Amino acid sequence: MITVENLTKRYGGFTAVDDISFQVRPGSVVGFLGPNGAGKSTAMRMMTGLTPATSGRATILGQTYRELHNPGRQVGVMLDASAQHPGRTGREILRVAAVSVGVSKERVEEVLALVGLTGEEAGRRVRNYSLGMRQRLGIAAALLGEPQVLILDEPANGLDPQGIHWMRGLLRRFADGGGTVLLSSHLLHEVQIVADDLVMIGRGRIVAMGSKDELLSRGGTTVRSTDDDRLAGLLDKAGVPVSRTGAGLTVDAEAEVVGRIAAEDRVVLLELRSGGSEGLEEMFLDLTAATSREGDAA
Numbered sequence: 001m002i003t004v005e006n007l008t009k010r011y012g013g014f015t016a017v018d019d020i021s022f023q024v025r026p027g028s029v030v031g032f033l034g035p036n037g038a039g040k041s042t043a044m045r046m047m048t049g050l051t052p053a054t055s056g057r058a059t060i061l062g063q064t065y066r067e068l069h070n071p072g073r074q075v076g077v078m079l080d081a082s083a084q085h086p087g088r089t090g091r092e093i094l095r096v097a098a099v100s101v102g103v104s105k106e107r108v109e110e111v112l113a114l115v116g117l118t119g120e121e122a123g124r125r126v127r128n129y130s131l132g133m134r135q136r137l138g139i140a141a142a143l144l145g146e147p148q149v150l151i152l153d154e155p156a157n158g159l160d161p162q163g164i165h166w167m168r169g170l171l172r173r174f175a176d177g178g179g180t181v182l183l184s185s186h187l188l189h190e191v192q193i194v195a196d197d198l199v200m201i202g203r204g205r206i207v208a209m210g211s212k213d214e215l216l217s218r219g220g221t222t223v224r225s226t227d228d229d230r231l232a233g234l235l236d237k238a239g240v241p242v243s244r245t246g247a248g249l250t251v252d253a254e255a256e257v258v259g260r261i262a263a264e265d266r267v268v269l270l271e272l273r274s275g276g277s278e279g280l281e282e283m284f285l286d287l288t289a290a291t292s293r294e295g296d297a298a
């Protein structure tokens with residue numbers, strides 16, 4: 001698992017990462033979300049020993065990255081997919097990495113198949129790779145040593161919708177097999193489907209974190225019925241805060257409470273759902289507005 005404790009990075013008088021703490025449990029995917037410049041990459045660089053922390057620390061499987069015996073076999077890292085040697089072929093890059101990690105050439109072919117790079121593509125020089133192909137190669141390199149932990153910075157960057165779908169499946173299977181995944185993104189939608197937990201960061205600080213379901217339920221319950229006026233009256237009478245939205249009602253109570261109240265008075269529901277992505281999206285924008293660049297201008 002990954003444990004981050006009071007991790008802080010200052011560049012001169014500027015604090016890029018400000019006292020962040022969170023954990024990623026085995027078997028789970030954590031989405032590390034924040035607008036551009038929030039400090040995600042800096043935090044991940046500290047976790048993987050590439051940048052020294054000003055204070056605090058991060059451990060992976062109980063040790064700091066630098067203390068790990070064979071990091072390549074324990075943690076798969078992809079921080080900058082465009083950093084691969086442009087003059088080498090994808091296969092060459094993986095073969096060199098295989099030697100340093102201590103895995104066979106056969107494993108190289110296995111991970112190439114796993115990330116969907118064909119034999120022909122693996123033989124092309126990386127300078128001729130599309131961004132999506134570079135991402136796939138980066139993920140292949142991260143998976144090479146069959147690690148238990150994955151730390152991926154913006155892995156969906158440059159992937160087409162099918163590629164994003166594929167990556168979600170890959171990360172889900174990895175976590176379901178007991179693996180630990182931390183992935184960053186500046187796009188809520190990209191991580192919302194696959195993540196179990198979310199850590200939201202703005203200007204170096206954690207602004208919200210928790211299980212996705214818990215964060216989603218903060219958005220209340222959305223309900224639509226054949227008679228919203230009557231339902232609103234019933235909810236109001238029951239002391240449940242309710243407000244009208246464009247397409248139905250937003251209720252500050254769990255979906256089950258709303259469903260029961262409707263059922264008691266035989267109101268026919270057309271839709272009943274917790275928060276919904278709009279709720280989380282709004283919360284993400286709200287939480288980061290004060291800490292984003294656009295927030296500066298406001």
Ligand SMILES: Nc1ncnc2c1ncn2[C@@H]1O[C@H](COP(=O)(O)OP(=O)(O)OP(=O)(O)O)[C@@H](O)[C@H]1O
Nearest residue numbers: 011014016034035036037038039040041042043186
């Ligand atoms: N070496 C450095 N020296 C000075 N400032 C830095 C350095 N590295 C990062 N920063 C600053 O720290 C802040 C956080 O940057 P970081 O790259 O971690 O953000 P991010 O959340 O990954 O953003 P993005 O989504 O745009 O990649 C930025 O303001 C950045 O300019």
